[in-house]
Amino acid sequence: MTMEQRNEAKQGVPMLRLKGVRKSFDGTEVLHGVDLSVDAGEVVAILGPSGSGKTTLLRCANFLERADAGTLELAGERHDLATTRPREMADVRRRTGFVFQGYNLFRNRTVLGNVCEGLVTARKMPRAQAEERAHACLRRVGMDDRCDAYPVQLSGGQQQRVAIARAMATDPEIIYFDEPTSALDPELTGEVLAAMRQLAEDGMTMLVVTHEMAFARDVADRVVFMEDGRVVTEAPAREFFERPANDRIRAFLRMAGGTTA
């Protein structure tokens, strides 16, 4: 997809819309009613200091945490985050992808097996067709030559690329990334970010919690800045970095190395 096509595809069609998401842990509210939307084909980066609720928001969106209140709209289909039944959760998850900070590859499956698992088990795709699709996804992240390896035989960066292939294999409507490079040695983050960049250029809708300022600036269309369980600012990525909305964000960017200003 060219840049023009991609921009055309994302003419304000909301793929994901989160509304009023609230979540408490042990009586302490960590999300105070968060609204966030991502258009089709858009890449949104969620930035913010540690403990601002970024990861919790992402986990609530995929029911890994049970939100206390709030709604999720996925491609126009509405779900109540607080009351969704397991069957409905599985249905939503089949249409989304999730990339974890710690990769979470299935250790008893090969690289190929990791990518096939969801296709074969959850989607009942015939094995041969699943493998064909898995090989295609692994080629996209440059991991097809290691398709017979087990996760423990791979570096962190390689494991994360496999995890990205696993997330995209199911042809999701959106992929959530939860600090995908935070567990990696600095020299390994590049290959993972390159795979994500490729995915973005292919037009995938992505919601990315990250500390990688360069990625947010260069790849994301829009930046959502969270602090203390609230969305403080959102802005087009370039504007966010070039004309920070306030001193708080300027300070954050200075600390995070996002700008030298």
Add this chain to the structure above:
Amino acid sequence: MSERVLGILADSFTKILIPGLTATIPLAVISFVLALIIATAVALVQYVRVPVLTQLARFYVWIVRGTPLLVQLYVVFYGLPDFGIVLDPFPSAIIVFSLNTGAYAAETIRGALEGVPAGQLEAGYCVGMSFLQVMRRIVMPQALRTAFPALSNELISLVKDTSLAANITVLEMLMATQQIVSRTYEALPLYLEVGVIYLLFSTVLTWLQGVGERWLAARGMERG
């Protein structure tokens, strides 16, 4: 060693081995299979933290691990008839051995399940799998790999513990030996003989454990 003793040993060998094959082994195998079923259920209940059932599971493990196996055999075989529950020796032994081994194996399996990083369960959910699918295909195979050596231990212990069933009149190897000793008064050679037969059984099981571990490893479960 006198010719008489050698004669007794030769003569008694099959007399001890046959109850071994008809009582000791079936007792151990049937009890162990039942124990694994009990243990898996008890471990899963705790892994998922099912309310009430978790407390019941803890209570069961507490009682069974905290009392001697021989006492449990006596309670079931000699005690339950007071409540009108009269069981034959063999079924009594099966019940006690499976509940006893089940409690220990439950702890082994629970530990193995909790040793599988929880992130894989979440990853399974995120590719659209159900809890049961992730458990069956991802978590349990890895837990089995971890639990396998300890479970093998429990099976070997169980084979030897079946000798306690002699106390509730199950005609297994030890009782068969005791009967021959009471006729011949050759305690040392005969008890050594039955000891050797137990050792043979355990050796076969140890070998099978090795085969099992290699099989699991070949399925990619040994790595990590």
